[in-house]
Amino acid sequence: MASIVQFENVGLRYGQGPETLSDVSFTLSAGTFHFLVGASGAGKTSLLRLLYLSQRPSRGVIRLFGEDMVTSPRGRLPGFRRRIGVVFQDFRLVPHLSARDNIALPLRVAGMPEEDIAEPVGEMLAWVGLSDRADARPPTLSGGEQQRVAIARAVINRPEILVADEPTGNVDPDMAERLLKLFASLNRLGTTVVMATHDHHLLDRVPDARLMQLDRGRLVDPFVAGAA
Numbered sequence: 515m516a517s518i519v520q521f522e523n524v525g526l527r528y529g530q531g532p533e534t535l536s537d538v539s540f541t542l543s544a545g546t547f548h549f550l551v552g553a554s555g556a557g558k559t560s561l562l563r564l565l566y567l568s569q570r571p572s573r574g575v576i577r578l579f580g581e582d583m584v585t586s587p588r589g590r591l592p593g594f595r596r597r598i599g600v601v602f603q604d605f606r607l608v609p610h611l612s613a614r615d616n617i618a619l620p621l622r623v624a625g626m627p628e629e630d631i632a633e634p635v636g637e638m639l640a641w642v643g644l645s646d647r648a649d650a651r652p653p654t655l656s657g658g659e660q661q662r663v664a665i666a667r668a669v670i671n672r673p674e675i676l677v678a679d680e681p682t683g684n685v686d687p688d689m690a691e692r693l694l695k696l697f698a699s700l701n702r703l704g705t706t707v708v709m710a711t712h713d714h715h716l717l718d719r720v721p722d723a724r725l726m727q728l729d730r731g732r733l734v735d736p737f738v739a740g741a742a
């Protein structure tokens with residue numbers, strides 16, 4: 515399988531502080547599913563930020579889609595970012611847009627004709643159980659509902675890479691399993707998934723998922739979930 519993500523001796527330092535991530539090296543094959551785990555403060559969100567290109571490393575090499583992201587001209591980064599779906603820990607929904615229009619955003623940005631947008635958005639709303647909240651704006655939604663809108667927005671255009679930071683942190687166990695199934699079906703269609711989670715119950719729910727474990731900014735040797 516071709517590799518879609520490669521980190522080589524990546525380090526990240528915020529300002530003049532100590533390194534938050536050190537000597538992080540790994541390769542993800544296209545179409546794989548990875549859980550990212552580690553104690554609070556271990557560097558999970560920081561690693562994901564590097565992966566979805568909102569942060570540049572202080573050292574090392576990051577290759578996505580076979581291209582070097584560190585030396586790539588800044589003007590090309592938005593094009594790469596559009597191939598990556600992101601579920602942010604704090605959702606980052608557009609507050610004045612309805613749930614429906616938040617979910618439709620990636621399709622509009624990609625230039626999909628307006629008449630083709632309603633159907634996939636309706637399907638996604640149903641998938642995340644929010645058909646009856648389609649016209650609600652984020653400030654009037656609960657945390658769990660906002661999280662589901664954020665997930666629907668991240669996956670609607672079937673990104674090549676899906677990066678999700680604690681995507682089940684605000685939902686009940688049944689909804690967490692349902693959302694995980696959504697990620698797994700997207701993964702079966704070819705999307706490479708990296709999902710940070712504190713929820714260890716979910717780890718054996720995705721067959722063949724691998725575990726990436728961070729310990730104080732360093733990656734512990736990966737092993738297959740469930741085998742440990």
Ligand SMILES: Nc1ncnc2c1ncn2[C@@H]1O[C@H](COP(=O)(O)OP(=O)(O)OP(=O)(O)O)[C@@H](O)[C@H]1O
Binds near residue numbers: 557559
């Ligand atoms: N923008 C920032 N500026 C300075 N320090 C930061 C910044 N973001 C994160 N850090 C620091 O980097 C370290 C790792 O934080 P990070 O959020 O990546 O951990 P995490 O594993 O995602 O934690 P959690 O599970 O609590 O979300 C922490 O010590 C944090 O204080």
